[in-house]
Amino acid sequence: MPPGAAPTPVRPAPTPQPLGAVARRRGPRTELLAPFVLVAPAVLIIVGLRLWPLVLGINFSFTGDGDRNGMPVGLDNYVTLLGDPLFRTALRNVGLLVLLLPVAVAIPGLLATFIYLRTPGHRVYRAVYFFPAVLSPVIVGAIFNLLLAYDGPFNEVLAVVGLGPVDWLGDPDVAIFAVAGVHVWATFGMALVVFLAGFANLDPSLLDAARVDGASLPQSIRHVIVPGLTRTIQFVFVTTMIGLLTSMFGLLFVMTGGGPEASTYLPEYYIWVQQGQFNQPALASAASTALFLIMLLVGLAQIGVLRRAGREG
Amino acid sequence: MAGRRWTRWVVAIPMAALALATVYPLVFTANVAMKTRREYVLDRFSLSDAPRWDNIASAWTSVGMSRYFLNSAVVVTCSVALLLLFGSMAGFALARLRFRGSSALYLGFLAALFIPFQVIMVPLTRVLAGTGLVDTYPGLVLAYVAQFLPFTVFLMTSYYSTVPAEVVDAARIDGNTAFGVYWRIMLPMGVPALISVGVLNALFCWNDVLIALLVMPSAEHRTLMVGVTSLRGQYSDDIPVFASGVLVAAVPVLVVYLFLQRQIADGVSAGATKG
Numbered sequence: 001m002p003p004g005a006a007p008t009p010v011r012p013a014p015t016p017q018p019l020g021a022v023a024r025r026r027g028p029r030t031e032l033l034a035p036f037v038l039v040a041p042a043v044l045i046i047v048g049l050r051l052w053p054l055v056l057g058i059n060f061s062f063t064g065d066g067d068r069n070g071m072p073v074g075l076d077n078y079v080t081l082l083g084d085p086l087f088r089t090a091l092r093n094v095g096l097l098v099l100l101l102p103v104a105v106a107i108p109g110l111l112a113t114f115i116y117l118r119t120p121g122h123r124v125y126r127a128v129y130f131f132p133a134v135l136s137p138v139i140v141g142a143i144f145n146l147l148l149a150y151d152g153p154f155n156e157v158l159a160v161v162g163l164g165p166v167d168w169l170g171d172p173d174v175a176i177f178a179v180a181g182v183h184v185w186a187t188f189g190m191a192l193v194v195f196l197a198g199f200a201n202l203d204p205s206l207l208d209a210a211r212v213d214g215a216s217l218p219q220s221i222r223h224v225i226v227p228g229l230t231r232t233i234q235f236v237f238v239t240t241m242i243g244l245l246t247s248m249f250g251l252l253f254v255m256t257g258g259g260p261e262a263s264t265y266l267p268e269y270y271i272w273v274q275q276g277q278f279n280q281p282a283l284a285s286a287a288s289t290a291l292f293l294i295m296l297l298v299g300l301a302q303i304g305v306l307r308r309a310g311r312e313g
Numbered sequence: 314m315a316g317r318r319w320t321r322w323v324v325a326i327p328m329a330a331l332a333l334a335t336v337y338p339l340v341f342t343a344n345v346a347m348k349t350r351r352e353y354v355l356d357r358f359s360l361s362d363a364p365r366w367d368n369i370a371s372a373w374t375s376v377g378m379s380r381y382f383l384n385s386a387v388v389v390t391c392s393v394a395l396l397l398l399f400g401s402m403a404g405f406a407l408a409r410l411r412f413r414g415s416s417a418l419y420l421g422f423l424a425a426l427f428i429p430f431q432v433i434m435v436p437l438t439r440v441l442a443g444t445g446l447v448d449t450y451p452g453l454v455l456a457y458v459a460q461f462l463p464f465t466v467f468l469m470t471s472y473y474s475t476v477p478a479e480v481v482d483a484a485r486i487d488g489n490t491a492f493g494v495y496w497r498i499m500l501p502m503g504v505p506a507l508i509s510v511g512v513l514n515a516l517f518c519w520n521d522v523l524i525a526l527l528v529m530p531s532a533e534h535r536t537l538m539v540g541v542t543s544l545r546g547q548y549s550d551d552i553p554v555f556a557s558g559v560l561v562a563a564v565p566v567l568v569v570y571l572f573l574q575r576q577i578a579d580g581v582s583a584g585a586t587k588g
Contacts, residue, residue, distance in 0.1 A: 034491030035412035038487065042403035042466055044419070046425050049459035051436060054428055056436035110326065120325045121332075127574055134570045135339075135563060138538040142559045145545065146552065153357045155340065185335075189433060197582030201374070204517045246429040250522045252540055259512045268431040272523070275435050280513030284435045292432045 061286035065279075077286035086273075087287065092266040093176050094294060097244045097266075100180055104240050108188045109233070112195030113225060116202075126196065130189035137250025140186045145169070145255055148178060173265035179251050179264055180244070186251075187243055189215055191236045198232030243297050245291065267291040339563065353552050372557040374548065378535070381540035382561070388450060388536060389518045392457040396465045396514050397507050399458070404469025404564045408489060409481050419470065426463040430524060438527050446528075453528045453536075457518045465510055468583055472506035473499065482582075509550040509580040512573050519566065537562050 064073040081087045111129065114275035115122040132140065147154045155165040168178040206228065210220045226233065249268050256264040258273065265273075266286055272285035345353055346360040360576055373379050374551045406412070426581050428438075437456065438447065446452030476499070484494045500507075525536040535543070548555040570577065 031491060033412040035406040035415070037405035038402040038410070039418060039490070042422070042462055045399065045455070045459050045462055046422065049440065049455065050425050050428055050433060050463070051546075053433040053436035053440055054378060056440070060436055094417065111331075114324050114328060119328060121329065125328055125332055126578075128335055130574070131570060132335055134516055134520075134566050136522065136541075136566070137539050138520070138522045139563045139566075140561055142541055142545065142555070143342050146342065147338055156357065156378065157423065171319075177314055183501055189335075193578045193581050198548050242429070246431055249431075250538075251522075253522065253526075254481065268523075271431055275438070276527075281435045281439070288432045288435060291429070293428065295427075296534040 022244070036179060057285045058289050060282055060291045063282050064281045069282075073282075075285050079288070081286055081290060085138055086265055087267075087270055089262060089266045090270045092243065093264065094177060097180060098298065101241055101244070102185075104184050104188070104244070105191065105233070105236050107184070108191035108236070111188070112192050112199060113221060115192075115196065122158050129192050132186045133189040134188065135191075137186065137247065138254055140182060141251045141254030144178075144182045145263050148182075148255075155238075170260050172261045175260055176264045179248065179255055182255070183244065183248055183251055184187040185239075185251065190243075191240060194236055194239070194312070195229070195232060197268075198229045202228045206265055240300055242295065245295055245298075267294070324382045339429075339567075342556045342561055342563075344502045346555055346560045348553050350551055358395055368553045368557040369561060372544075372554055372561055376540070376544060376554075376556055376558055377535075378537070378540055379560050381535050381537040382528075384534060385519060385537040388453050389391075389515055390448070390456070391454045393511050393515050395458050396461055397511050398464065399501060400462060400465030400510065401473075401503050401507060402495065404465045404473050404503075405495050406491075407466070407470045408473035409476065409478065409499070416456045422463050422466045422470075426467060430460055434523070434527055441528060448531050448534060450530055450534075452532075453525060456524050460524060461514050461517055465514060468510050468580065469503065469506060471583070472503060476502055509576040509583070512569065512576050513580040516566065516569070516577070565585070 061077055062072060062078070062107055063069075064071045082313060111125070115126055119125075146152060149155075150165060150167050150170060154168070159165065166174060169175050171212065190306050202225070207220060215223070226291050245266070248266055252258060252264055252266065252269045253272075258265050258269055267290065271284045271287045271291070274280045274287060341358075344361060345357070347364040347366075348368075349361075349365060352359075352361060357531060407415055407422075437459075439451050441447050441456065441483050471490075480502070481494055484498045489497060504586060520538060521536075522538045522542060529536065529539070541558060544555050544558045548558070
């Protein structure tokens with residue numbers, strides 16, 4: 001939105017009013033302090049309940065649990081983490097999710113392209129696709145618990161087509177993909193809306209020119225849309241990854257509880273279990289710190305890769 | 314030209330199928346909620362011949378959904394009110410007042426945006442426990458405010474940056490203090506952004522389960538989403554009542570979405586285009 005767009009209210013010429021004079025005389029000190037007073041609540045809350053806990057948590061991850069409560073133990077917690085099969089499963093699952101990431105970004109990207117190109121019904125699709133994104137993971141998980149049950153409706157439909165029943169949430173090789181699929185179902189509308197906002201900044205004459213030159217749809221996507229939306233694509237990659245790493249707790253909690261055979265652990269679920277069930281807060285803090293590092297690495301790596309790809313294009 | 318129209322329709326069919334796949338799970342759940350247990354076991358897909366509201370009624374009363382619903386409503390209302398107040402105050406100061414360290418402070422808020430809750434959940438619970446705030450409404454409200462404040466400050470700052478500086482200057486010349494400008498000019502001018510950010514925050518808080526589980530452990534303090542998670546164990550053999558509970562929890566969000574779709578989408582995309 002250009003700053004000049006909003007009309008500037010026309011004010012009468014300033015006349016020295018008693019009220020104004022008082023305000024200005026009371027001025028200097030309170031006026032100098034005003035900005036600080038205005039930001040104070042936000043700063044206090046964020047420092048006290050976000051930054052301070054972050055420092056505490058990192059510090060805490062170098063202390064012990066149980067008998068060694070509060071004692072410095074160096075890197076012991078991190079060694080324990082790396083040896084813990086549960087945490088390893090969690091890391092393996094992070095790897096799987098990273099591999100799924102391009103799909104989770106491409107689907108909303110393509111759909112946004114078609115909506116932008118005014119596929120019949122595009123107005124309705126925008127609203128419909130976004131709708132699961134407003135539902136809580138808990139509700140989504142509960143609904144899919146019903147649908148994906150072994151004797152549930154989804155398998156019933158598959159049976160009609162002649163496909164055998166799949167134990168979506170009970171088979172250790174399948175469950176994590178089922179949960180990730182449900183997550184993508186629930187959140188692709190979010191990325192879609194972000195893509196559409198990116199399209200609003202794309203110069204439509206470029207696409208028209210490509211069409212006049214006889215470019216096919218895939219060619220237009222590759223040479224016009226992708227380079228034109230580099231920033232949006234970067235943003236969606238990073239936010240989708242953050243979503244996969246930090247907003248699947250509700251689904252896991254409701255759909256699998258980490259099972260079957262502990263195959264659907266993710267770092268966030270591991271932290272929750274260590275803190276809540278096993279009462280090992282220091283170990284949980286170490287896992288938190290590890291998750292933070294993973295997110296930093298993934299974020300930086302993605303930005304690096306995409307930036308290089310952007311330059312080549 | 315004909316070929317182009319043809320491809321358009323080839324795309325339109327999978328898109329329609331996907332739209333159906335997006336809506337159907339909830340329609341299915343709503344239909345199940347209207348069935349008797351017998352009807353559900355016999356045929357999952359058929360429309361229930363007569364809507365049975367008694368499932369809804371029993372989810373509402375005997376499961377305690379009404380209590381959970383009230384808990385959620387109170388916590389979400391207080392959290393959103395505080396978020397909008399603190400967020401708009403800080404946003405105005407960062408966008409339109411010059412003071413020492415303002416840009417460093419803005420970067421600090423941005424950095425706080427990238428600390429996921431999972432990373433601080435153990436120490437945060439300890440900090441809250443240390444101040445006696447665990448298992449209290451103020452504790453949960455504070456946890457939500459802390460969680461969503463960086464995002465709120467960020468969006469309010471970028472919104473207030475689009476308000477022309479002349480507006481602020483004119484109000485100052487009229488004799489307003491900084492607080493007067495905030496209260497009389499910026500707050501009313503910020504309404505469109507406040508609605509958008511407020512609705513998003515309300516959804517975030519209403520839909521959360523992890524923070525609520527940690528900060529409000531006892532049963533009578535459960536929020537609605539925590540209540541839904543406990544439905545599964547209790548009603549695993551009575552699917553229609555289970556579905557009713559899920560439906561009751563989803564309906565407020567659906568109503569909000571129906572009326573405020575634009576504002577929600579605007580809030581989501583504002584985060585992307587301004588970042």
